[in-house]
Amino acid sequence: MSAAWLALLKQHRSIAVIRALELAVGIEMANATAAGGMRLIEITWNSDRPHHLIQQIQNDLPDCVIGAGTLRSTDEVQQAIEAGAQFLFSPHTDFSMIEAAVRREIPIVAGALTPTEIMRASQAGAACVKVFPIQAVGGASYIRSLQEPLGEIPLIPTGGVTIDNAAEFIRAGAIAVGLAGQLFPKQAIETGDWSIVEARSKQLVENLRSV
Incomplete structure (x- = not known):
């Protein structure tokens, strides 16, 4: 399970993080980023009807791998798995959540920040650690400084990754990066100009291709 997930991350290097206040908008966001060449899409659990969104996107985009993020409890982990999420993200490390995901053989990426937190998340069974x-x-x-002591732990930085600096994170040792607002600028969402999202996604894919 983890080997296949890590292979996907190494192949694609980036995850589009969708937080949608309306289900229909979330579908458009996913379609646009997929049109730009991205294949890993995370639906945050504080989106509008996230379980329906995951299922619809899986139907619409069979070539993409759809996961759930911003999961904060074991109940939400179970709900996301039942909805068909193929990977899971949490902003923190909760051992019971990791155990629930591992038991169902779904890769979970637990959030951590310090070396101690990162090590504990990995030892608990997280497939990767979200920094x-x-x-x-x-x-x-910071990712670069973690490589010598913790280089065997696959890290996915989020919260500050941009289209321009994404490749720098991969060169620093990250296995992949997660982007949200950078791919989905407020103006594009408000006006429904999905060509902006497609273009940004395409540029990100291109920037990471040479790494």
Whole structure:
């Protein structure tokens, strides 16, 4: 399970994080980023009807891998799995949540920040560790500084990753990066100009292709 997930991350290197206040908007966001070439899409659990959103996007975009994020309890982990989520993200480390995901053989990425937190999340069974918020602790240089002591733990920085600096994080040692607002600017969402999202997604994919 983890090996297949890690292979996907190494292949695609980026995850589009969708937080949608309306289900229909979430579908458009997913379609646009997929049109730009992204294949890993996370639906945050504080989106409008996230279980329906996951199922609809899976039907619409069979070439994409759809997961759930911003999961904060074991109940939400179970709900996301029942909805068909193929991977899970949490902003924190909760051992019971990790155990629930591992038991169902769904890769879970637990949130952590310090070396101690990162190690504990990994030892508990997290498939990867989400280093969040990365901007607050030095960006790519922080990921680079973790490589010598913790280089065997796959890290996914979020919270400060941009289209322009995404490749720097991969070069620093991250296995992949997660982007939300950078892909989905407020103006594009409000006006429904999905060409902006598609173009940003395409640029991100292109920037990461050479890494």
